[in-house]
Amino acid sequence: MTEPQPTTSTPFADLDSYLDLPRTGGLVLSPDGTRLITSVATPNPARTGFVTAVWEIDPAGEVPARRLTRGSEGESPAGFTAAGDVLFLSARPDPDAGPGGSDDVPTSLWLLPRGGGEGRLLLTRPGGLGRVHVARDADVLAFCGDVLPSAVPDGEPGADDRSDAAVRKDRATRKVAAVLHTGYPVRFWDADLGPDVPHLFTAAIPADGTGTATDLTPRPGQALRESDLDLSADGRWIAVTWRRPLARGAVRSDLRLVDRESGAVTPLLADPDADLFSPRFSPDGRRVALLRERDSTPQRAPRTGVRIVDVADGSVVDVAADWDRWPSSIRWLPDGSGLVVTADDHGRGPLFVLHLADGRVERLTSEDAVFTEVQVAPDGTAVFALRASYLAPAHPVRIGLTGDDRGRVTALPAPAPVPELPGTLTELSTRADDGAEVRAWLALPTGAGPEQPAPLLLWVHGGPLGSWNAWSWRWNPWLMVARGYAVLLPDPALSTGYGQDFVQRGWGAWGAAPYTDLMAVTDAAEAREDIDATRTAAMGGSFGGYMANWIAGHTDRFRAVVTHASLWALDQFGPTTDAAFYWQREMTAEMATENSPHRFVGDIVTPMLVIHGDKDYRVPVGEGLRLWYELLSASQLAADDEGRTPHRFLYFPDENHWVLKPQHAALWYQVVWDFLDRHMLGGNGVELPAVLGADPAAG
Numbered sequence: 264m265t266e267p268q269p270t271t272s273t274p275f276a277d278l279d280s281y282l283d284l285p286r287t288g289g290l291v292l293s294p295d296g297t298r299l300i301t302s303v304a305t306p307n308p309a310r311t312g313f314v315t316a317v318w319e320i321d322p323a324g325e326v327p328a329r330r331l332t333r334g335s336e337g338e339s340p341a342g343f344t345a346a347g348d349v350l351f352l353s354a355r356p357d358p359d360a361g362p363g364g365s366d367d368v369p370t371s372l373w374l375l376p377r378g379g380g381e382g383r384l385l386l387t388r389p390g391g392l393g394r395v396h397v398a399r400d401a402d403v404l405a406f407c408g409d410v411l412p413s414a415v416p417d418g419e420p421g422a423d424d425r426s427d428a429a430v431r432k433d434r435a436t437r438k439v440a441a442v443l444h445t446g447y448p449v450r451f452w453d454a455d456l457g458p459d460v461p462h463l464f465t466a467a468i469p470a471d472g473t474g475t476a477t478d479l480t481p482r483p484g485q486a487l488r489e490s491d492l493d494l495s496a497d498g499r500w501i502a503v504t505w506r507r508p509l510a511r512g513a514v515r516s517d518l519r520l521v522d523r524e525s526g527a528v529t530p531l532l533a534d535p536d537a538d539l540f541s542p543r544f545s546p547d548g549r550r551v552a553l554l555r556e557r558d559s560t561p562q563r564a565p566r567t568g569v570r571i572v573d574v575a576d577g578s579v580v581d582v583a584a585d586w587d588r589w590p591s592s593i594r595w596l597p598d599g600s601g602l603v604v605t606a607d608d609h610g611r612g613p614l615f616v617l618h619l620a621d622g623r624v625e626r627l628t629s630e631d632a633v634f635t636e637v638q639v640a641p642d643g644t645a646v647f648a649l650r651a652s653y654l655a656p657a658h659p660v661r662i663g664l665t666g667d668d669r670g671r672v673t674a675l676p677a678p679a680p681v682p683e684l685p686g687t688l689t690e691l692s693t694r695a696d697d698g699a700e701v702r703a704w705l706a707l708p709t710g711a712g713p714e715q716p717a718p719l720l721l722w723v724h725g726g727p728l729g730s731w732n733a734w735s736w737r738w739n740p741w742l743m744v745a746r747g748y749a750v751l752l753p754d755p756a757l758s759t760g761y762g763q764d765f766v767q768r769g770w771g772a773w774g775a776a777p778y779t780d781l782m783a784v785t786d787a788a789e790a791r792e793d794i795d796a797t798r799t800a801a802m803g804g805s806f807g808g809y810m811a812n813w814i815a816g817h818t819d820r821f822r823a824v825v826t827h828a829s830l831w832a833l834d835q836f837g838p839t840t841d842a843a844f845y846w847q848r849e850m851t852a853e854m855a856t857e858n859s860p861h862r863f864v865g866d867i868v869t870p871m872l873v874i875h876g877d878k879d880y881r882v883p884v885g886e887g888l889r890l891w892y893e894l895l896s897a898s899q900l901a902a903d904d905e906g907r908t909p910h911r912f913l914y915f916p917d918e919n920h921w922v923l924k925p926q927h928a929a930l931w932y933q934v935v936w937d938f939l940d941r942h943m944l945g946g947n948g949v950e951l952p953a954v955l956g957a958d959p960a961a962g
Contacts, residue, residue, distance in 0.1 A: 273685045275745035278929045282306055285679035286313070286736055287657045290636035290649055293343040294399045296322060299638070299647055300331070300340040300349060301659060303678045306925050307335075313925065315339055317351050317375075318678045320659050322640075322647060328678045331375060332382065338373070342397035342404070344468055347377040350385070350404075352392060357384045372404075374468075386466055386474050389428040390459055398498030402468035405494050405501050405523065407487050408476070409459040415481050422462060422478045446485055447512040450841050453878040453919030461487040463503060465523050479526045485514075491540050495548040499523055500574070502531065502542035502551045513844035518542055518553060520574065532572045532579065539570075541592065545599050549574055552582075552593050552602055561851045564770040565728075566763060569593060569602065569617060583617050583624050587762040590615075592635070596664075597643040603627070605634055607730045607760030610690070610702060614646060614662060627670050628662060633733035640664075650674075651734040653688050653704055653752070655681040685709060685745040693787035695756075699768060701780045703753035703788070704731055706740040711793040717749035718798035718943060721785050721821070725805030727757040727773065728766065737921050738804065742932055748939075751788045755780030757806075771849070773806075773858045774813050781810065782818070800943045802935075804828050805882060805920065809860065812890065815871055816863025823942035825935055827874040828882045828920050831890040833859040841880040861889070867898040870909035872938040874931065876918030887912070911938060930955055 274280040286304040293299070299320040304313040314337040320328050332338040334355040341350040354370050358381075369391035375382045386392065390409030397404045414427035434440075442449075442457040450456055462483055464476040480487065485506060492503040501521040505528075506514045516538040520531040532539060534555060542553045552571045559565040567589040569582040588606040595602060602617045608626075612633030616625040628634060632652040639646050644665050649657040650672065659675040686709050692702035711717040720743055724731045731752035740750035754761065756769030756776035768776045789796035800823040803811040808829025815824045830836045833855035837846045856862075871894060875887030891912045895902040902908040913934050915927055922931050933951055940946040951957050 273683045273741075273745060275682070275685050275739075275741040278742075278932060281739075281742060282310070282925045282929065284656070284682055287318075287649065287659070287678060288315075288636075289340055290638055290647060290659065291340045291342055292322070292638035292640070292647055293347055294345065294641065295347070296640045296642060298322070298343065298347060298349075299659065299675075301636075301649075301678070302339045303330075304337075310925055313337075317349065319349075320675050320677070322645075322661065322675070324661065324673060324675045327676045330678070341372060341395040344374070344397075345400070345402050349375040349377070350395065350397065350468075351375065351382070352395065353382075354391075357387075359384070384473055385468065386476060388422075388424050388464075388476055389431055392464075393461065396492060396494045396501075397468075398494050399496040401496075401498035403465065403494075403498035403523065404468065405463065405465045405492060406476075407461040407490055407492070408464050410462045410478070411459045412482075415478075422481070446508055447514070447844065448488075448841055450880045451489065452841065452881055454880075456488070460485060461490065463487055463490075463492070463501065463521060465501070477526075479521055479523070480528065491542060493542045493544050493551070494523075495544045496546060497548060500544070500548065502544060502553075504540050504542065505530075509844075511844070511847075513847070516540060518551070518572070531574070531577065532570075543593050543595060545595050546597055547599060550599075552595065554590060554593065555581075559770075559849050561771050561849060561854060564763065564766045567591075569604065571619075582619065583622050586617075586624050588615075589759055592637060594637045594639050594646075596639060597641055603637055603639055603646055605637060607633075607732060609760055610704060610730060610732045610754060611652075611760070612730075612732050614648070627664075628672060629670065630672055634660075634662075635733075644668075647675075652732075653706065653734060653740065654684065656734045656736070684741055686711070686741070691784070691787055691791075693783050695776070695780050695783050697768070697776070699756070699765065699776075699780075700761075701753060701755060701784045703751055703784050705788060706744050706750040706752070707793060708744045708747050708749065711749060713792040716793055716795040717747060718795050719785075719788060719800075720748050720750045720939075721781065721788075721799065721801045722750055722752055723781060723801070723803035723807035723810040724752070724754070724758070725803070725807045726759075727769070727777070727806040727809075728759055729806075730754050730758050730760045732760065737923075737928070746936065749788075749794055751785065753781060753784040755784070771851075771854050773809065774817075774860075777810060778813055778817065781814070782820075785820075798822060798943055800824065800939055802827075806830065808882075811871075812860035813858075813863075815867045815869050816860055817866070819868050821869055823872070823939055824869050825872045825874070825938065826890070827922075828876065828879050829873075829886060829890065830860070830882055831886045831893075832861040835889065836882065836886055839883045839885060861893060864893045864897045865899070867894065868900065870900060870911075870938075870942045871898075872911045872913065872935065874913045874915075874922075874934075876915040876920065876922055878917060878919040881920050887914070909942065926954075 289302045299322045302315040304315045307314045317332040336354040338351045338353040371387035372385045373382045374385045393407040395406045410422040463480040466476040505519040517533040518531045518539045520529045537555045537557045555570045557566045571580045590604045592605045604615045614627040632650045634648040636649045646662040650660045651657040658677040661673045663671040801821045802825040804827035808826040811826040894910045937948040941948045
């Protein structure tokens, strides 16, 4: 018996080649439907980060994609003016500022003329600009931007940019980073919050020179933190999610209506049992569609649905209330008759149309793919989106909406070709003990078969409410496939796209159905003739890391376990994560105890590679530190009298939940390959780069 040989003819065989692959993200359609822009990220010259540029894509599919911007700081698309000029965000210096200008500039709004020419600075402010929303029929915009509270004097109408800039400069000069908090949260993902807070701004797009922004919310407190907003077509109204504090450190997201001209803020919709997000004005501005996420409880999983509120009278309609899927984004059809919606569905992410007249849900696409960044053509003939799957990264497509073209997906000329893959993708499923179907994607290396069975990597997705259904640059199975591994990507209990009951199967019992589902689908994969059941490993990140830890304490079937950004002690995780109030709704003390992997450290007999970033605030680094110490002190492979152990800990002091810097992502894969080679394949490991500083004899 021989094993599949590593593939060398694709970009996945070499990490530098892989990191050089362009990454497309975001999509904006001009109001007249004739221009489409996106952003493309590539490594910077030093290969220590990614830089984005704005590209134009032909909606008709006739002209090749072309690059529009080349700033060294990177740019991202923001929208279009009524005349078709491109608006983009960038932290590039203003060339008109002269010798006295600062190179340390905030993210600002720039304009690139439709007819060509140099970009010009359009709008800037000391705290920068967040995502910009441009009115369809008027040259006005709205955005959230950070303001230091001390820059809003009592009695003043809004933020004073000069005062704001002065305080920021003083903090930087004196190296003051302290923050005095009065509420919750205090951090988010990898960002320390405060002392500045987001305000809602509006501005008219000036015909020449730079414009000024008006602060519509002089003292919002934390209301606009992570806020979603939309601007009516005529630019008169702003629908914005508004966070208000609740008892015991919790927050609730309601919907408010802001008069852009007067600044008046009016409550539009509140729900005592749910958070509201992603508002979208109807084309005529009379209604707002939004997503509603019902609160979870220890006994009941959350649920997401679509709601429409009438702006004039506040009446509410729940759309397709009986639809057993969770919508993730919404867009109106131009005539207001329905909504184009995305939702996970059996390992895919199709487009659906929700017809408002009768509540009917129509599946628009049938491909094995996920569609995001949806833009509806103003004439209602098509939808533009990014399509991704495990066969291809995100790339622009057109989906027909009329006649025989309805549902037809056509790829548009993209900024980069789809890379060649080092293997094939197939699908498998099995039945769990309770009869539920559990399905998975299986990526196989070229040449895998009965005579060349491939070693198997079980990869568990995060969330836990999620699905392995779309291309991931961070967790990319093809990098492992190129080295001869088969990668199993299952959707166990708690995964989205299989209905509410499938989520509920694992609710409050993470170590039960999610674990047994994973073992059942692994059994199904190992029964294949092209899989080597004697050489397997388990991997996962975030909740997937939790499951990797749980697996390590409950079975010895795997030769190695890799756990990234993982939950280890649930009683410790719940109060220290960046949104403790969310987990307080779900985790009882009993649930945290019964499902905590740390209780089974004494049963761990499998070598584990622990990976964690210090800037991970979603799963704080204390989880990784405690896991590492308890592996060395209490597992079956604890450190011996000379401190030796097969366990390893890869620590990133300046990375977050994902490990995003290209040089660190490369090291991540190299260390994983080394660990798997030693413990899964029985090899001597791979040569680790000297820059890691590791002892080459310490394998």
